[in-house]
Amino acid sequence: MRSIPELQQLIGLAVAEQRFPAQPKELYEPISYLMQLGGKRMRPVLLLMATDLFEGDPEQALPAALAIEVFHNFTLMHDDIMDNAPLRRGKATVHEKWSSSVAILSGDVMLVEAYKLLMKVPASVLEKVLKVFNETAVGVCEGQQIDMNFEKRSHVSIDEYLEMIRLKTAVLLGGSLSIGALVAGAPNPQAQLAYAFGENLGIAFQLQDDILDVYGDPEKFGKQVGGDIISNKKTYLLIKALETAKGDDLHSLENWLLSNEVDLKVSAVTALYDKLGVRTMAEQQMISYADKALNALQQIDAPQDRKQELEAFAQTLLVREC
Amino acid sequence: MRSIPELQQLIGLAVAEQRFPAQPKELYEPISYLMQLGGKRMRPVLLLMATDLFEGDPEQALPAALAIEVFHNFTLMHDDIMDNAPLRRGKATVHEKWSSSVAILSGDVMLVEAYKLLMKVPASVLEKVLKVFNETAVGVCEGQQIDMNFEKRSHVSIDEYLEMIRLKTAVLLGGSLSIGALVAGAPNPQAQLAYAFGENLGIAFQLQDDILDVYGDPEKFGKQVGGDIISNKKTYLLIKALETAKGDDLHSLENWLLSNEVDLKVSAVTALYDKLGVRTMAEQQMISYADKALNALQQIDAPQDRKQELEAFAQTLLVREC
Numbered sequence: 001m002r003s004i005p006e007l008q009q010l011i012g013l014a015v016a017e018q019r020f021p022a023q024p025k026e027l028y029e030p031i032s033y034l035m036q037l038g039g040k041r042m043r044p045v046l047l048l049m050a051t052d053l054f055e056g057d058p059e060q061a062l063p064a065a066l067a068i069e070v071f072h073n074f075t076l077m078h079d080d081i082m083d084n085a086p087l088r089r090g091k092a093t094v095h096e097k098w099s100s101s102v103a104i105l106s107g108d109v110m111l112v113e114a115y116k117l118l119m120k121v122p123a124s125v126l127e128k129v130l131k132v133f134n135e136t137a138v139g140v141c142e143g144q145q146i147d148m149n150f151e152k153r154s155h156v157s158i159d160e161y162l163e164m165i166r167l168k169t170a171v172l173l174g175g176s177l178s179i180g181a182l183v184a185g186a187p188n189p190q191a192q193l194a195y196a197f198g199e200n201l202g203i204a205f206q207l208q209d210d211i212l213d214v215y216g217d218p219e220k221f222g223k224q225v226g227g228d229i230i231s232n233k234k235t236y237l238l239i240k241a242l243e244t245a246k247g248d249d250l251h252s253l254e255n256w257l258l259s260n261e262v263d264l265k266v267s268a269v270t271a272l273y274d275k276l277g278v279r280t281m282a283e284q285q286m287i288s289y290a291d292k293a294l295n296a297l298q299q300i301d302a303p304q305d306r307k308q309e310l311e312a313f314a315q316t317l318l319v320r321e322c
Numbered sequence: 323m324r325s326i327p328e329l330q331q332l333i334g335l336a337v338a339e340q341r342f343p344a345q346p347k348e349l350y351e352p353i354s355y356l357m358q359l360g361g362k363r364m365r366p367v368l369l370l371m372a373t374d375l376f377e378g379d380p381e382q383a384l385p386a387a388l389a390i391e392v393f394h395n396f397t398l399m400h401d402d403i404m405d406n407a408p409l410r411r412g413k414a415t416v417h418e419k420w421s422s423s424v425a426i427l428s429g430d431v432m433l434v435e436a437y438k439l440l441m442k443v444p445a446s447v448l449e450k451v452l453k454v455f456n457e458t459a460v461g462v463c464e465g466q467q468i469d470m471n472f473e474k475r476s477h478v479s480i481d482e483y484l485e486m487i488r489l490k491t492a493v494l495l496g497g498s499l500s501i502g503a504l505v506a507g508a509p510n511p512q513a514q515l516a517y518a519f520g521e522n523l524g525i526a527f528q529l530q531d532d533i534l535d536v537y538g539d540p541e542k543f544g545k546q547v548g549g550d551i552i553s554n555k556k557t558y559l560l561i562k563a564l565e566t567a568k569g570d571d572l573h574s575l576e577n578w579l580l581s582n583e584v585d586l587k588v589s590a591v592t593a594l595y596d597k598l599g600v601r602t603m604a605e606q607q608m609i610s611y612a613d614k615a616l617n618a619l620q621q622i623d624a625p626q627d628r629k630q631e632l633e634a635f636a637q638t639l640l641v642r643e644c
Contacts, residue, residue: 024467078430082423101404101470104426108400109463111433116456119449127441127448134438141431145346148423 001309002058004316007048010058011041014066020113030094030106031113034073037089042317043172044069047180049313050194053306056184060122064129064183067117068176071133074110075140077103082148111137125182132182132195136175143168156234158243162203170202193300200293201314207286208318210235211279214270226266232257236285240278241269249276290318323631324380326638329370332380333363336388342435352416352428353435356395359411364639365494366391369502371635372516375628378506382444386451386505389439390498393455396432397462399425404470433459447504454504454517458497465490478556480565484525492524515622522615523636529608530640532557533601536592548588554579558607562600563591571598612640 002010015035020028044065051061058065079085080093081103087093095103114133121129146164150156177198181191213228214237228235245253253272259265273279293314297307324332337357342350366387373383380387401407402415403425409415417425436455443451468486472478499520503513535550536559550557567575575594581587595601615636619629 021464024464024471026471027464027467078426082426100422102467104400104404105463105467105470108430108433109460111430112456112459112463115437115452116460119452119456123449127445130437130441130452134434134441137434138431138438141427141434142343142346142349145349145424145427148427149346149348 001052001306002048004045004049004309004313007045007058008041010048010062011044011065011069014062015041015069018066026098026102027106027109030077030098030102031070031073031110033097034077034088034094035070037091039089041069043072043176045313046173046198047176049310050177050180051184053194053300053302053310054181054184054186054190055303055306056180056186061180061183063117063120064179065176067114067133068172068179070110070117071114071137072172074107074114075144077107077110079144082144121179121183125185128182128188128191129179132175132178132191136171139167139171143171150234153234155242156239158236158239161234161236161239165206166199166203169206170199173202173205174199190300190302193296196296197293197300197310197314200289200296201317204286204289204293205317207236207282207289210237211282211286214273215279226270229266229269230262236282237273237278240281241273241276244276244278244281245272286318290314323374323628324370326367326371326631326635329367329380330363332370332384333366333387333391336384337363337391340388348420348424349428349431352399352420352424353392353395353432355419356399356410356416357392359413361411363391365394365498367635368495368520369498371632372499372502373506375516375622375624375632376503376506376508376512377625377628378502378508383502383505385439385442386501387498389436389455390494390501392432392439393436393459394494396429396436397466399429399432401466404466443501443505447507450504450510450513451501454497454500454513458493461489461493465493472556475556477564478561480558480561483556483558483561487528488521488525491528492521495524495527496521512622512624515618518618519615519622519632519636522611522618523639526608526611526615527639529558529604529611532559533604533608536595537601548592551588551591552584558604559595559600562603563595563598566598566600566603567594608640612636 018032018035020031022028047065047068048058048061051058076088077094080088081095081100085093086096093103094106098106115130118129118133119126143164143166146160147168150161150164174195175198178191178195181194186194210228213235214226216225218225224230227233228238232238241253242250249272253269256265256269256272294311297310297314300307340354340357342353344350369387369390370380370383373380398410399416402410403417403422407415408418415425416428420428437452440451440455441448465486465488468482469490472483472486496517497520500513500517503516508516532550535557536548538547540547546552549555550560554560563575564572571594575591578587578591578594616633619632619636622629
């Protein structure tokens with residue numbers, strides 16, 4: 001089995017070698033620009049690991065892995081317009097560097113390019129792979145819409161939040177693993193277990209992200225620590241804090257939500273989180289999803305050492321500091 | 323063979339019966355809204371006629387026809403954002419009625435829905451159909467980008483213009499016919515002839531549109547007659563006029579391009595077009611593409627009466643007054 005750095009390198013090389021037509025350059029240059037900003041390539045790595053898990057050939061799954069990375073970057077390109085984000089991985093977003101029109105249209109063609117790449121899976125599994133991909137893509141769009149709707153709502157429940165992150169983040173991890181399994185010729189129930197592993201891992205991963213945004217090491221965390229608190233983002237921590245707090249604590253939390261202070265707000269809200277114990281609650285929730293993921297993995301009928309590789313990778317994703 | 327009104331009704335019914343999830347409603351309501359604004363359903367009708375031409379069952383091709391109509395409406399939803407258009411078929415555009423973010427994301431999910439519908443073609447032709455669709459979709463995106471680039475350029479050649487309308491408008495007609503043929507089990511060379519019929523018909527259709535924008539009957543033409551002249555749109559007529567005009571005519575035309583007058587500008591530029599004979603040139607170019615289309619149709623190995631139906635439909639598209 002190939003190591004994770006080897007798989008990341010394989011994907012990095014495939015991204016670097018991807019060629020698009022020279023014209024119209026406003027359509028294709030933004031794709032190469034965004035794709036080459038880097039990132040952990042977590043989704044395509046998981047896809048290739050799933051192929052490996054079922055003793056398939058990762059090289060054969062490479063176009064599908066690239067399809068997932070292109071799709072993921074398409075969602076980033078369009079989400080950044082909607083979120084009015086100036087930066088992506090420390091560089092100007094496509095709509096800032098070019099224009100919103102360019103980012104819309106270039107994103108559209110990326111989605112088609114993802115389908116073009118998926119066409120390269122073995123013909124015998126094409127239909128199955130496309131069905132998983134279609135459902136995944138619809139889920140990601142639904143998740144983004146629900147996330148945008150949350151911004152306008154005063155109250156969101158934990159269940160609603162978990163469903164939103166399942167759609168926005170986790171189904172793509174599930175889809176990646178399922179497609180990797182299908183390319184290796186895994187039967188449907190096995191591919192579904194791979195999906196369940198990925199989906200639960202994805203929810204755990206997002207909960208970890210919420211925790212790191214508050215408690216991450218500022219030296220290692222890529223974004224500004226406390227960014228979610230400053231922007232009143234409805235994360236697991238904030239929703240749980242609002243649910244748990246009573247009396248003065250609730251009053252204080254609600255007041256801080258109205259505040260434009262930056263540093264004081266972050267430290268005060270963090271102190272409230274500590275007092276209410278929401279970090280522990282989030283960690284327990286995260287562990288419970290991680291357990292579900294590992295439980296699905298254990299049920300998979302594959303060599304134990306290959307399963308251990310995936311388990312180890314899952315652990316690195318969940319104990320990360322950034 | 324079914325009549326065109328029957329086919330239009332079949333599609334209208336399929337559009338009306340299309341059901342999307344209830345939530346998130348900002349994602350799905352705009353799809354139903356835009357799809358039900360109507361239109362001639364020209365592309366799906368052509369697809370079903372191609373299936374009929376090769377003695378296939380139009381009912382079986384209905385999901386693919388609907389896919390093409392969904393795809394076409396996806397391009398309208400996103401193009402309207404880029405063009406900052408307030409109205410579509412006399413009603414508020416999606417980005418005006420909801421927001422740009424809603425129009426971006428709802429459009430994205432429509433593109434995925436188009437693929438989901440295409441999955442319903444017979445498994446034996448799925449790969450072929452998807453390949454045609456992918457190429458078509460990429461072409462349409464390229465055409466839109468080139469069209470936007472034209473707005474910023476001072477000079478565009480007739481060849482560049484024809485290539486732009488081929489991509490932006492014609493490949494989707496070609497793709498529709500080709501997919502309809504493939505669903506009926508037509509061999510590749512026959513499907514390619516159907517494609518050539520559609521592509522050339524599409525170019526002729528767009529040239530006719532350019533002519534009607536200036537010379538159409540204001541009572542029957544849906545848009546404002548002279549709209550292209552007012553906005554200095556680089557149509558076949560304007561490009562040809564700038565190429566042909568000399569001396570005072572060229573000077574006068576260039577001056578009118580700088581003018582903000584509306585009524586006077588339309589009548590003056592139209593008078594210049596008449597003097598230069600660009601309407602006739604555009605009509606000749608249109609006829610030459612229509613001939614290419616009919617020539618491809620004649621080469622198709624299909625019952626003569628069915629070919630005549632398609633020829634008659636092509637004629638109605640090209641002698642229309644609106």
